[in-house]
Ligand code: B12
Ligand code: SF4
């Protein structure tokens with residue numbers, strides 16, 4: 001086993017994830033494969049036994065796994081028997097300015113690069129999950145990517161679809177940002193991103209959760225003035241009461257289904273609420289905070 005001290009392991013992992021995003025040929029937009037899909041990632045850590053993960057069973061649903069359960073299940077062990085300390089590594093893959101710009105011009109359907117980033121971007125995200133798990137195992141630790149495990153599932157309740165491993169809730173626990181009026185997760189690099197995570201038996205320093213409330217980075221929740229995502233949504237799925245997941249899902253299936261063939265991808269989501277909005281590529285409440293302190 002290669003021994004690494006905690007700060008060294010943390011730095012090593014962050015650098016490895018960033019290098020994979022920078023160098024992997026899978027992080028390229030078809031057809032020319034010359035442009036990247038994602039910019040430099042944000043990477044942070046959470047304590048795998050943070051009590052917030054147990055709270056998620058109430059907030060999301062009882063099926064939502066704690067990191068300890070997710071790691072134990074992957075190794076067919078009991079949660080208590082899996083490891084003394086466990087950590088979660090969470091990353092944000094910001095969508096490039098070029099792709100965001102193409103989606104900004106659309107009002108009903110996603111642009112081709114946005115649709116590619118949904119489909120090929122998640123293939124890349126899986127490659128990053130796999131690479132990070134393999135790296136940790138090579139260093140002598142246990143590791144798993146819950147979204148790639150056979151136990152991962154998407155379920156439904158009266159509010160719509162949810163999963164037993166919500167990447168955004170994991171990112172919230174790792175202090176990477178907060179939710180918003182549109183449901184999207186607003187980070188310091190904005191809302192237009194994909195995210196991913198790994199659970200490991202390597203003890204890593206938990207990142208501070210700077211936000212005090214789960215919707216803190218959203219301007220609507222900060223001062224009630226922004227409703228840009230409401231106007232952007234072609235499905236009428238966003239109102240001042242929040243995001244209707246059922247309407248959003250149905251719009252994708254019923255109105256965007258034909259794009260699967262046109263763009264030659266297997267899934268399409270419009271993501272219009274994530275572009276041409278003040279939170280697209282930044283945390284918009286930073287500006288408010290700067291104004292109030294000047
Ligand atoms: C099911 C699913 C959907 C469903 C439902 C989305 C949803 N809101 O959950 C549908 C089909 C509608 C959908 C659509 C889209 N999706 Co989708 N989807 C998923 C999937 C597979 C599971 C999501 C999940 O488990 N949700 C759990 C439920 C409970 O979340 P929720 O209802 O939003 O939770 C609310 C409450 O919990 C609330 N809350 C209430 N009290 C409290 C208290 C605390 C303390 C906290 C923390 C929270 C909280 O906060 C949340 C927001 O309001 C994830 C992949 C994954 N494994 O995570 C991708 C994912 C969420 N999708 C993603 C994306 C990008 C999209 C689309 C933009 C499509 C596209 N690619 O173009 C749209 C955007 C829709 C939107 N406005 O958010 C990204 C999100 C990235 C981001 N920028 O936010 C994910 C994470 C995929 C990925 N790997 O990156 N998706
Ligand atoms: S567009 Fe405005 S209201 Fe909508 S999520 Fe972004 S900051 Fe919040």
Ligand code: SF4
Pocket residue numbers: 182232233234235236237238243247248249251252269270271272273274
């Ligand atoms: S993904 Fe599209 S349909 Fe769903 S909420 Fe955003 S803009 Fe509306």
